Amino acid sequence: MxxxxxxxxxxxxxxxxxxxxxxxxxxxxxxxxxxxxxxxxxxxxxxxxxxxxxxxxxxxxxxxxxxxxxxxxxxxxxxxxxxxxxxxxxxxxxxxxxxxxxxxxxxxxxxxxxxxxxxxxxxxxxxxxxxxxxxxxxxxxxxxxxxxxxxxxxxxxxxxxxxxxxxxxxxxxxxxxxxxVTPIPPRKTLIVGANGQLGRAMRGLLGESAEFEYAGRAELDLADPSFVGSRRWRDYATIINAAAYTAVDLAETPEGRADAWAANATGVAALAKIAAQNGITLVHVSSDYVFDGTKPGEYTEEDGIRPLGVYGQTKAAGDAIVSTVPRHYIIRTSWVIGEGKNFVQTMASLAERGIDPKVVDDQTGRLTFTSDIAAGVRHLLENDAAYGVYNLTGSGAPMTWAELAKHVFSATGHDPARVTGVSTEEYFSAATAPVAPRPANSVLALDKITAAGFAPSPMLDSLAAYLG
Missing domain, CATH: 2.60.120.10 (Jelly Rolls)
Incomplete structure (x- = not known):
């Protein structure tokens, strides 16, 4: 009864x-x-x-x-x-x-x-x-x-x-x-942009198993709307969006502007819709370029965004879209270094070849190694951290690009005095193609992700290990 x-x-x-x-x-x-x-x-x-x-x-x-x-x-x-x-x-x-x-x-x-x-x-x-x-x-x-x-x-x-x-x-x-009985497998994690710097780091950390699916651009192109119907999305628990259009200068051209908006905003909007409709957690990697770099101190997760150029505008749009997904993590990072062509490899190559570079000394920030981003993403997911925006960069005292170049020269056994600091204006003075505006201050506060239990690695230790 x-x-x-x-x-x-x-x-x-x-x-x-x-x-x-x-x-x-x-x-x-x-x-x-x-x-x-x-x-x-x-x-x-x-x-x-x-x-x-x-x-x-x-x-x-x-x-x-x-x-x-x-x-x-x-x-x-x-x-x-x-x-x-x-x-x-x-x-x-x-x-x-x-x-x-x-x-x-x-x-x-x-x-x-x-x-x-x-x-x-x-x-x-x-x-x-x-x-x-x-x-x-x-x-x-x-x-x-x-x-x-x-x-x-x-x-x-x-x-x-x-x-x-x-x-x-x-x-x-x-x-x-x-x-x-054939057991029901867990819902999968899809890593989009699996062949990029961060995607490769995620694969190296998470490994190969049926729980993780890696999709490069050939398997899932955010700029191609057909990807929406490419999968049975209810089989996924998490999407990690490690894909993005990152050619910041090319984004200032008509063709680049269209490509940047297609990948960083329109494609992200489709991902966000999929996540919201299917109860999926969406992890989205953002950028310091959503800020204009005029703040005197570190940027927090609560600071208003004011992007300067097209790339930053598309990333800001992507952030706003992802923030509407009930289960989301937006990871803001800066000066990313991973497997493939990057600033550190370029400086090391110049040092070895006897070339004395001029490097910008009026932009300040911290390097972020993709291994740290991958570890931070896994930490947030495994510990059911509160959804929202998290800054994630290397830790330690902020530096200019020129100061970091000197560290690369020293770490590879070369004289750091060979690096000459110049202003951003002087560095690009001879450019004939469009140049994207850069934020002068790219320093992101790390208090929130530290409070969530993740300790970002000191960037100079990561730099030494990377070059070692």
Whole structure:
């Protein structure tokens, strides 16, 4: 019999993420009423914000009607509209809890949240029983499902009504035993821009496994709108956007301007839409170029953006778009150094070839090595850090480009006095092509990411290791 007057509450079960809920049911001689799913109240009580997109109803004529055990690649909220059911849930996800069993009775005052990959089955205990489930994905023939036999000896479910006496479909009777079940894999992480400096660093840190998918420009080009339909996006938990148009000077030309906006804004907008619609965490790498460089001190995450050139404007637009995604991290960084052509390699090459360079000495910032960015991104994701904007650069005293060039010369055994400091204006005075304006101050405050538990590496230590 339905219990009236319960307080709303969620309780963890023996299966991770499987939550039993008590629902307030208000009744009298006329019948009863309940809020079957109320987002604001249920989030406060501990229900995940799972974003349902479909509502299904299962009606069962007879006592003992038994369905399952099915594991789907989506979350579901199961509640009873009328009648009473016995539920059995078996964890069919990859991992240490695989095979764990939980059983309970559900009536209109008791519901359950079933996370993706947990097998669920139901046996009706009263005639004319109807139960309702909200799911956060649409059925698809391309989705990965898993099934378990209702009579599996390892799970040893104690059915209230013996399976030999109940109505079961032939298909459910033919499902495999636990030893032969194909586990549901975790949702994947997609790294976009996998062949760039940061993408290669992410691959080196995360490694090769089915959990991580790496897409270079050939596999996913942000400037090509067709990428939106290229995947079943509900299979992804996280997208790390390591792709960007970064030719800051070329972006000042008509062709470059179009390419920069296509990759850094339009493409990012499509990624953001995908993430928002599918409950995906979007990690987006931004730039010090969103600032004009006129602030006397370090830029914090709360400072207003005022980009100077086209590249900075497109990155600022991308930041604004990504900030609308419910689950997002915007990583602002500066002076990135990784595998491939970069400032440090150029200076080291000039030193070895006996060329004495003129290097800008009126722009100040910190180097950021891609290994640090990759480690910082992983830290935020693994520790469920608060969503939002984080500055991430190397740590230590800020320097000018010229000072850093001198460090490169010294570290490679050359005389740092061979480096001559010049102003930005003088450095570009002979340029015949458009030159993007640079922020004079690119120093980003690191307090927020440090408070989140990540310690950026001292940039001079990273520089020595990089050259070593």
């Amino acid at each position: 339905t219990e009236f007057g319960k307080s709303l509450g969620m309780v963890e079960t023996t299966i991770p993420g499987l939550l039993i809920a008590d629902l307030p049911v208000h009744g009298d001689s006329r019948g009863w009423f309940k809020e079957n799913w109320q987002r604001e109240k249920m989030l406060a009580a501990g229900l995940p914000d799972f974003g349902p997109v479909q509502n299904n109803i299962s009606f069962n004529d007879e006592i003992g009607t038994t369905r399952g055990i099915h594991a789907e690649p989506w979350d579901k909220w199961v509640s009873v509209a009328t009648g009473r059911i016995f539920g059995a849930w078996v964890d069919l996800r990859e991992g240490p809890s695989f095979g764990t069993v939980f059983t309970a009775e559900l009536d209109p005052s008791r519901a359950i949240f079933v996370p993706r990959g947990v097998g669920n089955s139901y046996q009706t205990l009263e005639a004319d029983t109807a139960y309702v489930y909200l799911v956060n994905d649409h059925w698809s023939p391309d989705a990965e499902y898993s099934f378990l036999n209702l009579a599996d000896e390892t799970s040893a479910i104690d059915w209230p009504i013996p399976l030999a006496e109940v109505e079961i479909s032939a298909k459910d009777l033919a499902h495999p035993r636990l030893a032969d």
